[in-house]
Amino acid sequence: MMGLYQGPRLLDFAKTPSHLQFNKYVLTGYRPVSTAQECLRSLFYMHNELGNIYSHGIPFFLFLVLLPFSIPWMEVDNIWICIVHYLACLSPTIGSVVYHVFMNHVGGEHVYDTLLSLDMFGVCLVNTLGAIPIIYITLLCYPTLQQTALLAYILLSAYGIYCATTARTNVLRLRAFVWQGLFRFSLFLFRVYGSGVGSPNSLRLFVIMDSVAVLGGVVNIIQIPERFSPGLFDNWGNSHQIMHVMVICAIIYLHWGTLEDLAWIKSYQCPTE
Template sequence: MAFLAGPRLLDWASSPPHLQFNKFVLTGYRPASSGSGCLRSLFYLHNELGNIYTHASVLYHLFMCHQGGSPVYARLLALDMCGVCLVNTLGALPIIHCTLACRPWLRPAALVGYTLLSGVAGWRALTAPSTSARLRAFGWQAGARLLVFGARGVGLGSGAPGSLPCYLRMDALALLGGLVNVARLPERWGPGRFDYWGNSHQIMHLLSVGSILQLHAGVVPDLLWTARHACPPD
């Protein structure tokens, strides 16, 4: 990819306060820009370029330097949190559906319950004051998924052979990404060395992609198994 010449970038101390959330990333901050200026930043090097190109939260990372300042940033962050919550919610519903395929009396309650829990988790994430608080908010969904996985592991649930390990890897990768992001590693060990590439948020993005791929690898055979499997009579 050929990079264009961009505007003069800022250091951490000169960047807007609402963008000073990682004190170990010292340089490469974009100045406040118009909407077209934000779009132009797709084509020059800055410290959010890797985040833009490695994740689905493109709007948040692309327009976070918008000249609208903190109010615009807050809306973008809220939109991003809604996206994370939807992934956690919609990704888990087919797992619950397949796991409880032979328990029709329990399956609707579990699906509704997880959806309601997700709404609470999403609200907590939207109102969380810090990155670690947002991670804890989504932990409620992870805990509920672990209950489903546990039921499946001890034979109380159903599903395709081989899908459960995919789901365990899915949540392990997502948790690892969240912890890396909260810990600000590896940039904490070398402030300024990972300003453009290889910082914690980019690592989290890549682990999140791996998590979603594991979800896909587990759900597809699960749904096929459910469509073909006949449950034993009660």
């Protein structure tokens, strides 16, 4: 596939535009400034963003086609939970693909910043939409608290979206998700030590989901393994690609955990006072 199109002469780190110089350990393989059509052509030749494009592009199409077959649409009373979950699983991948394909667009830094905000918005959506079924089911037996928690989480997520899409560094972007993470952790504690409900099997999956996602973010920030061998991981195996794979793993664990909860909720009845 990579031989279908002869790509342009690629650039070294020092010769690429300054707004694309965010990983000094990736030394070669940068695409030159390109039109939208030329950006699309870059899907068919080797460069240092190709792994980032396909590591989220392929899962996007797999999720788009395959996830609906595993979601129990007709077995859930509130079908909106299934819709929200499906959108959550798709959201981080589509924004990421668009960002990585067009990041070297001739529009320059303004276009780049817009695309980066789109990418971060997708990450915010998986945090927001992915947690809504967890909140709904954990507080199933407390309708008033459930509604309050959903509203609070949506407002908190709006703040997180603002912080993530305006942040200028990876550290600040990761910090934008801290409060959402703490909110979900409080729900997990309520399941274990309080009166929260949910499948006995889903909690472990959700904890793994958050742990994998955080680890991926940390790997991206500290830029390993390329930090230890600059130039060796320019095209494959660098920190951002590792983070992409871990994001996909986190989405899969989110999906498995939500399926466990959806199967559990069919037969559960809240205790009557």
